[in-house]
Amino acid sequence: MYLNCHTYYSIRFGTFSEIELLELAQTHGVPSLVLTDINNTSACLNFIRKASDYNIKPIVGIDFRNGATQQFVGIAKNNLGFQELNEVLSSFSHNKQVIPNEAPELKNAYIIYPFEAVLEQDKTDFKAHEFIGVSVAELRKLPFSKYIKYTHKLVIQQQVTVRNKRDFNAHRLLRAIDNNTLLSKLQKTEECHPDDSMLPLSELEQAFEMFPFIIENTKQLLEQCHIHFTFGANRISQNQQTYLESNAADYQYLEKLCYEKLSKRYSQPSTKVKSRLQTELQTISAMDFVSYFLINYDIISYAKSQGYIHVGRGSGANSIVAYIIGITDVDPIELDLYFERFINPYRASPPDFDIDFSWKDREDITQYIFKRFKNVALLATYNTFKYRAVVRELGKVFGLPKEEIDKLAADKHQTQALDEMSSLVIKYSKLIQGFPNHLSVHSCGILILQEPIHYYSATDLPPKGFPTVQFDMIIAEDTGIFKFDILGQRGLAKIKEAIEIIQYNRPEAPAIDITQVEQFKKDPNINALLKSGRAIGAYYVESPAMRGLMQKLQTQDYIGLVAASSIIRPGVSSSGMKQEYIKRQRYPETRKQANSKLLEIMPETYGIMVYQEDVLKVANQFADLTLGEADVLRRGMSGKFRSLAEFVAVEEKFINNCKAKGYPNDLTITVWNQIKSFAGYAFAKGHSASYAVESYQSLYLKCYYPLEFMVAVLNNGGGFYSAEHYIHEAKMWGAEVQAPCINTSEHYNIIKGKTIYLGLGYLKSLETLVVKRLLTERNFNGPFTSLADVIDRVTISIEQLTILIRIDALRFTGQPKTELLWQAIFKCNANKSKTAQGKLFKPQQKTFVLPSLQASAIEDAYDQMELLGFPLCSYFNLINENLQPHIKAKDLKHHINTRVLLYGLLVNTRFHKTSQGKRIRFCTFTDQEGHYFDTVHFTKVVNQYPIHGIGVYACYGTVTADFDFCSLDIIWSRKLEVLTDPRG
Incomplete structure (x- = not known):
């Protein structure tokens, strides 16, 4: 009976979520409900998905408005009606058109004109699918208007925007924010009515009891509406179903590509290679992922035809098919990549292919995809009201001075000391915090669908000119819409430009084939850069933390780099397993300390979980979880899970299975805590390997063409x-x-x-x-x-x-x-x-x-x-004091556990919080000779001896060694005085 309901996706208007709307309807005994957000369809798919949990029939539509003025409400009779409404809204949005008084004629949707608008326009001509909506408050006017005679055209339109007085207050604040005005100056025409709320169904029918034909018209309209999408385990892939004319043709083409290109990757393919290839092809076909592989191959083929460099990563990098046809450059046989990580019988979604291009080439790739394929759009993301943004907006709405707003936004205030207005700002910020503020474009997601884009959503047209849907990746995957990730990064641009600079500056140099990564991996000169931490400028291996890790691990091969790029991630690092891995890598005799079962499962990483697939292996082989249950853990770790309920159920089963297998309780808890520490941070091994391939390409250029490479680094915005x-x-x-x-x-x-x-x-x-x-x-x-x-x-x-x-x-x-x-x-x-x-x-x-x-x-x-922002001479030439006796960075290894003085130019500084919440600082300096040394400033000296920006510092402390990597534990530090500016 409610044809006009809003959620907070009626941006800066609605006051609660689509789930709260369903809960409200269930409480009020409402059996069917129409979601009609204002010029927005963000909540529609999730509303349909969740409605069955509340025994409510979902119906969707759109509230078409110019600002706060309602023109008409469109309600979809079916999926095609939803598509029609999305097309209409998208046309208005893309062309920045004012929504007219008259709705276009639609075949599969109903149009509801608000009673007040009909009165004002004196509208008399209504098509078969058009109705007049009357609210409870408007019933007193109805008998005195000519529209009382339009008995077959009147329906109930009790708008639902707020639930109570608190919601109404939040609504008014949102409207003031949207209009950029003081709350006291907000026009009533910009607000909803305080009574725009949901009544129990019995009360609503009682209000209209004098007009039974209105009730009957409304019921009939609702009965005619049916909309359906598949979700979750029952979902059907909505991606483009075939690349060629049929599934059979697609499979034949993919198989042909694999066997044509096999010899380029494996000159003498082993039985293992052939068996893995055949297994993958059969599984890809059985799970209907063939077109997904071929579309990615098409994109890569175009990029190569244009001379663009790419990196294919994500879970799809575990695939030998992807490796052979050139989507990735990671050999899953060489790395023993876990096939089930990217495809298993319990996984309904296709593998992830995150494809990186140069930031300069990405725009052209995106243009190509939109021209090459039919139903294409960008994926959206929701920008929500964060604490600081809410406080700033509400501070302006309440008329607070800027100084007071700054103080509140910085959270530097005593609650008890706040005046009335500031207290209101803090109070109401909690109401609005987390609400959607505006829609934005997902950083890399592109949708290529079987049905027209508007079958699923209305679209916006952001400044870059690519249509963008109004839902995010979570609901997309639930609906069976799987994105193609096309990313831009500067590392590839550095490689491409460096090659161009080398051709110009050193024309005598041999032609560079940057794809010859197998040769780079075996080059001792390149590996020496890794081992010595001299990879500045090289993608992913240049940061102080990575530079130190390379030296601790003595990394000098590709496999070692793959592991290093994963163990540096916060999950492995914070669990203490990074240090344990370094120890077992450097001192083989310590590997005996590993649990024998874990060592059997993960021999390459010495029984330590390093990659996402290690979690799958341990869950499956250590705790006897099914691959489907193990995949629940993986998704939970990657942050793509909606609910903790399923995750908690798997946790219980994990622990119970371990008990049943007779594992000691402390071992079970230790292993489970390691799994949990991966949350949000774990890399798939193939993903790490893909990064390592790009690192080796950069390292080759850095090793043999360092000056040209550094120019390319500078021209592409640097790096760390x-x-x-x-x-x-x-x-x-x-x-x-x-x-x-x-x-x-x-x-x-x-x-x-x-x-x-x-x-x-x-x-x-x-x-x-x-x-x-x-x-x-x-x-x-x-x-x-x-x-x-x-x-x-x-x-x-x-x-x-x-x-x-x-x-x-x-x-x-x-x-x-x-x-x-x-x-x-x-x-x-x-x-x-x-x-x-x-x-x-x-x-x-x-x-x-x-x-x-x-x-x-x-x-x-x-x-x-x-x-320029920096001098071209050394900062040491600008010092205005004599240096005391000191050592150089290269001498640190000779002074372990000794207090020494070094002078260094600050390169980088960063803070870290201990488990007790205390701050420590890590710094990187270069000495007069240009060599690095690292310092640790523990809590007791962080504030006593602060670091004040770029300059030369005297650093006094104790030399410590962690796996032969030396650093300085600071006792005191001081920034040196510089020569006075002679320019006056």
């Missing part, structure tokens, strides 16, 4: 470290780094021989238009010859010209920049009339005789710090 540190790294490998020069530099960084010229784009205050003018003029008419030549040829203000002179970008003139600055001022003031139009004749420049003026290296360094 600052641009300044990558410049330092380039110098350590023999580069000479020059400041920008208008006759040599481009907008980006370039290299000539061993000299790197920083790009003009590094100059923070230099306008992009000025850079464009300079480069265009130079490219068309040759290098600049003098300051006067620059002024003659380029329209530039004295402020912008000053930036170029101060960074020494005109050093080709041979004049000191102090002289150039004075000349620039005189010349620009002598000719104040500036125009963007080119001059027909070269003007006569005045010459000025100036005294000899010289700049010092210290002045240059301060100019560079101001304009």
Whole structure:
């Protein structure tokens, strides 16, 4: 009987979830219910999914509004009606059109016009599928209007937006936020009516008892509506069903691809390879995943045709089929990858293929997918009201001053000390916190479906211009919609650009085939970079934590790197198993300490769970859980689970099975706690292996073409470290780094021989238009010859010209920049009339005789710090105090358990919380020779000796060694004084 119900997906209007709506309806004895969110269908699929749990017949539709003004409500008779409504809303949304008073004609949907709107418009013409909706409050007006005679067109439209006074208050606050106005100035027309709530069914019928035909019309309308989707274990895949014309043709094509390409991966395929391939093909076919593999193959084939580099990872990297046809570059035979991780009889969803492309290529790949396939859209995600955002919004709504809002948002207040308004802000923030605030685009999910996109959802059109559905990945998977993950990353862009730079800067170098990863894995020079922690710039292995781990493990092969990229994840690390793994890796005799059963299950990782599939193996082989039950654990760990109930049930079975098998209780609890520690952090082994492949590609370039590689790193936004540190790294490998020069530099960084010229784009205050003018003029008419030549040829203000002179970008003139600055001022003031139009004749420049003026290296360094953000000289050259006797980073190993003094330039600092909630700090420095050392600042010194940004620090502490990796436990530290800025 309720045809117009809202949830909080009526963004900044509704006040409760779709589940709470169903609970409300069940409480009020409502057997069927229509969900009609305002210009939104986000909740529809989950509403349909959950309705049966409450014995409620679900019906869905859309409340079409302009702002808060209701134009009409559309209710789907069936799935096609839902599609029609989604198409209508999407058309209005994509074209940014005002919703008209009259609804378009629909074949499979009902239209309800609100009584007040009908009165105002004096509407008299109603089609067969159109009705007039009357609320309880509007019944008093009905007998006095001509519409009392429209007995076959009147239905109940008791809007449901709030449940009580508290909800109404939250609603008004949401409306004020949406209108960016003070609550006291919120117009009544922007609010719902306080009585827009659900009454018990008996009360609703009693209110309309004088108008039984309205009740009957409403019942008949509800009876005509039926909508159905499959969910959960009963779901049917909604993805594109076939790649070619039939399932049989798809399978033949996939099989043909595998056997054609087999020899490229395995020159002499073993029986194991052939058997694994045949098993996978049969399983992929039996589970109807063939088209999913072929679509991913199509995307990869296009990328390769364009010269794009990719990395295929995710659970699909465990597949030999994916490896053979080129979706991934991970050999599951070499790594003994667990087949059941990505496909098993209990898994209804296809394997995950997370496909990474260069951030520069991803847009084109996305365009290709939308052109190549028929029913394509991006997946959505919900941005919810977080504490700080709510407090800031409500602070504005209540009219609080900015200082007070900042204090509340930072959570730096005593509750008892708050005034009335601030207390209200905190009180009501708890009501709204967690509500959807707006829809956004999923970071990488693309949907390729069998049915039209609007069969499932309305779509929005974000700025990039790709239609985006209005539901997220959780409900998508529940419905049988499985996303294709197309990601952009900078690591691949570095590889691709480095190869291009090498071809330009070293044309004599042999052609590089970056796919020859098998050769890279065996190269001792490349592996030496890993072992020594010299992988700065290389994807995934450059961070201080990874650099330290590589040295502790003495990693010098691909298998070791695969393991390292997993054990560094918080799950393994926080459980204490990282240290145990390092110990068993370094000291083989300690492997005997492992439980014999666990060692049998995981011999490669010495009986320690490192990967997601280890959890599957342990659950299945150690605790006798089925693969289906083990997959429940995997999904729970990956954060893709809706409810803890099933997870808890599996936990109980795990413990009970272990007891039945006679395991000691402490062993059972230890193993279970290790499983739980993986939550949200575990990697599939194939996923780690995919990262390791990219790392080896980067390491090859870093090893043999370090300068070109570092330029590519800088041009693609760096990585873990600052641009300044990558410049330092380039110098350590023999580069000479020059400041920008208008006759040599481009907008980006370039290299000539061993000299790197920083790009003009590094100059923070230099306008992009000025850079464009300079480069265009130079490219068309040759290098600049003098300051006067620059002024003659380029329209530039004295402020912008000053930036170029101060960074020494005109050093080709041979004049000191102090002289150039004075000349620039005189010349620009002598000719104040500036125009963007080119001059027909070269003007006569005045010459000025100036005294000899010289700049010092210290002045240059301060100019560079101001304009670039860092000096090009060493920070140690800027120290204004004498260094005390000290050691260098390379000497740490000779002073273990001894107190020493080191001087270092801060590279990176990060905090960590102990299990007691106390803060400790980890820092990385480079000494005068450019070599790294790491420091640990325990709780007692963190606040006593703070680290205040970039600079050189005196670090005094005790040298400790953890598996031969030395670090300094800080006793005290101090930032050194720098030379005074001579510029005044």
